[in-house]
Amino acid sequence: MQPRTNEDGLHPVFCTIVPPHVLDKLSHSGDARLADPARRTLEADGLRRNRRRLTALAAAPATPTAGAVPVKPHRTLYDCENGTSLPGRQVRDEGQKPTSDASVNRAYAGLGATFELLLSAYGRSSIDGKGLPLIGSVHYGHEYNNAFFDGEQMVFGDGDGEIFLDFTYAIDVIAHELAHGLTQYTANLRYEGQSGALNESVSDVFGSLVKQYSLGQSAEQADWLIGAGLLAPRVSGDALRSMKAPGTAYDDDVLGKDPQPASMEEYVETEEDNGGVHINSGIPNRAFYLLATALGGNAWERAGQIWFDVLTGGELTATADFAEFARLTVAAAGDRFGERGEREAVLKAWSEVGVPTAE
Amino acid sequence: MLIQVTRTGGFAGISRHHEVDTEGREDATEWESLAQEVLAATPDAPPSGVPDGFRYRITVGDRTVYCADPDLTGAQRTLVSRILKEGA
Numbered sequence: 250m251q252p253r254t255n256e257d258g259l260h261p262v263f264c265t266i267v268p269p270h271v272l273d274k275l276s277h278s279g280d281a282r283l284a285d286p287a288r289r290t291l292e293a294d295g296l297r298r299n300r301r302r303l304t305a306l307a308a309a310p311a312t313p314t315a316g317a318v319p320v321k322p323h324r325t326l327y328d329c330e331n332g333t334s335l336p337g338r339q340v341r342d343e344g345q346k347p348t349s350d351a352s353v354n355r356a357y358a359g360l361g362a363t364f365e366l367l368l369s370a371y372g373r374s375s376i377d378g379k380g381l382p383l384i385g386s387v388h389y390g391h392e393y394n395n396a397f398f399d400g401e402q403m404v405f406g407d408g409d410g411e412i413f414l415d416f417t418y419a420i421d422v423i424a425h426e427l428a429h430g431l432t433q434y435t436a437n438l439r440y441e442g443q444s445g446a447l448n449e450s451v452s453d454v455f456g457s458l459v460k461q462y463s464l465g466q467s468a469e470q471a472d473w474l475i476g477a478g479l480l481a482p483r484v485s486g487d488a489l490r491s492m493k494a495p496g497t498a499y500d501d502d503v504l505g506k507d508p509q510p511a512s513m514e515e516y517v518e519t520e521e522d523n524g525g526v527h528i529n530s531g532i533p534n535r536a537f538y539l540l541a542t543a544l545g546g547n548a549w550e551r552a553g554q555i556w557f558d559v560l561t562g563g564e565l566t567a568t569a570d571f572a573e574f575a576r577l578t579v580a581a582a583g584d585r586f587g588e589r590g591e592r593e594a595v596l597k598a599w600s601e602v603g604v605p606t607a608e
Numbered sequence: 609m610l611i612q613v614t615r616t617g618g619f620a621g622i623s624r625h626h627e628v629d630t631e632g633r634e635d636a637t638e639w640e641s642l643a644q645e646v647l648a649a650t651p652d653a654p655p656s657g658v659p660d661g662f663r664y665r666i667t668v669g670d671r672t673v674y675c676a677d678p679d680l681t682g683a684q685r686t687l688v689s690r691i692l693k694e695g696a
C-alpha cells in the first residue's frame with residue numbers, strides 16, 4: 250500500500266478505498282511512515298467532505314428551508330464505555346477537535362456526511378428539516394453486535410470481533426440509522442410488514458447514497474452494498490445486504506445465507522423481525538438500484554430526489570405497502586421531471602421486481 | 609425447567625435461538641430464580657421496540673414473555689445474554 254498525495258498536494262494520504270479499520274490500525278502503528286499518512290487520511294476525509302459541502306451549498310438553488318434554519322450540523326457524541334445507559338459520557342461536541350477514539354470520530358464524520366447530503370442535495374436541514382441536533386453514542390454494551398436508532402439518537406456497538414466489527418466502520422450504517430430519524434419525522438412508516446420493510450429500505454437507500462456522495466461515486470461506480478467492512482475477517486461474505494443483488498451479500502457457516510428476496514415472487518412471510526422488515530427490504534432496495542443505474546450519473550440526484558420527494562411529500566401513509574410507495578414514486582418522477590425518461594425508468598424498475606404500479 | 613430465548617431483529621435481521629435445560633444442573637436454582645424474576649416483570653405482549661433494535665422472546669416452561677432493546681431491566685439483560693451465550 251503506497252501513500253499518495255492528496256488533492257491539495259499538502260501531505261501524503263492513503264487512497265480512501267483503504268477500509269477505515271485498516272487505517273485505524275495503521276494510525277496506531279509504531280511506524281511513523283505508516284501511522285502518520287493513515288491518521289491524516291482519517292482527518293482529510295472529513296476536510297474534503299466539508300469543502301465539497303461548501304461548494305455544493307454555493308451552487309444549491311434557493312429553497313424555502315435553506316437560510317431560515319441551521320445550515321450546519323450540531324453533533325454531539327457520547328461514549329457508553331461498554332455499558333448500556335444512554336447516552337453515556339459526552340466526548341465530542343460540534344466543532345471540537347477529533348478525539349483519540351476513532352469510533353467517536355467516525356460517527357461524528359458519518360453524521361456530518363448525512364447532514365450534508367440532506368442539505369446540499371435536498372435542501373433539508375437535518376432530519377426534522379429544522380436543524381435538529383444529532384446525537385450518537387458509541388461503545389454501547391459489551392461486544393454488542395448491533396446499531397440502532399432509539400427514536401432520539403443513534404447507538405453503535407463495538408461488535409464481538411468474531412462475526413461483526415465496530416458498527417461505526419461503515420458510513421452507510423451510520424447514515425442508515427440517521428435515516429430512521431428522517432423517516433420518523435416524515436412518513437413515519439410503521440415498523441412492521443411491508444411498511445416496515447419500506448422503512449428499512451429507505452434507510453438502506455439513504456445510507457448507500459451518503460456513502461456514494463462522500464466517495465464521489467456514480468451509480469455505476471458504487472458497490473451498492475450495505476455494511477461492507479462490518480463483517481469480521483473469518484466470515485464468508487462481502488456485507489450485510491446487497492441492493493444490487495439481494496440474497497448474495499453473505500453465505501457463512503455461522504451467519505447462514507443472506508435471506509433477502511430480489512423480487513415479489515420470493516417475498517418472505519414470517520413472524521420474526523416484525524414480519525421480515527430486514528428481509529423483504531431487498532425488493533424495494535433492488536428497485537432503487539435498478540432505477541439509479543438506468544438513469545446513470547449520481548444516484549442521489551434524480552433517483553434519490555424521487556425517493557426523497559415521496560418520503561417527505563405528505564402523501565405516503567404510515568401503513569403503506571410496496572405498491573402504494575411504487576405508485577407515489579411514479580407520480581413524483583412525473584411531477585419533478587415531467588415527460589422525460591425518469592417516469593418510464595421508475596415504472597420499469599418496479600416492474601422488474603414484480604411490484605404493481607397500476608391503480 | 610426449560611428456558612428459551614429467541615432474539616430477532618437487529619440491523620442484520622439475523623435470528624438467534626438458544627435454550628438451557630436447568631434440570632440436573634448444579635446452578636439450576638440460580639437460573640430458576642433469575643427466570644422467575646424476569647417473568648414477574650416482563651409483559652406477555654411484545655413491546656413496539658425501536659428501529660434495528662433487538663427483540664427478545666423468552667419462554668420459561670409454558671409461559672412466554674417479550675422485551676426489546678434498549679429498555680431491558682438488569683435481570684432481562686442478564687438472562688438473555690447468558691442464555692444466548694451459554695445455551696445450546
Ligand SMILES: [Zn+2]
Nearest residue numbers: 449452659660
Ligand atoms: Zn434499520
